[in-house]
Amino acid sequence: MIFPTINDLSQDKYNRYEIALAAAKCARLVTNEYVHQRTEAEASQTGNKETDKPLQSLIDKDLRDEKAVKIAVGRLYNHEYVITTMSPEEQQKVEQAILEGPHHEEDDIPEDLEDEDEDEDEDEEDAEDEAGLPDAEADPADAD
Secondary structure (H helix, E strand, C coil), rough: CCCCCCHHCCCCCCCCCHHHHHHHHHHHHHHHHHHHHHHHHHHHHHCCCCCCCCCCHHHCHHHHHHCCCHHHHHHHHCCCCCCCCCCCHHHHHHHHHHHHHHHHHCHCCCCCHHHHHHHHHHHHHHHHHCCCCCCCCCCCCHHH
């Protein structure tokens, strides 16, 4: 029998789908933690086989020896990883923000910031003129 059971994990609050999603997200965090520890362990190796510790001894034993999903289910059972739920209104706001995507309209930029951008462009053009650099629009045939 699998321990903990689905009833132990759900606590009559969550359905199987929510538990599966939470376990998958937590397992991804566990995998990322393992990869981070392994990367640090590899970076600490000097290449001298006589003085370097074995790579496996530098990684947390639980992360190294257990499957990520098993660790994730254990964390859910021990309440180290908690499932949070949003109200339908909050969920709808999040979904709407995702559907709208990032917006970079000029109307959102305050007028005083727009003026600063124009001033910076003029300053750059003045600096190019002072440096004797040709304009980008100038015809190279005219220079001959």
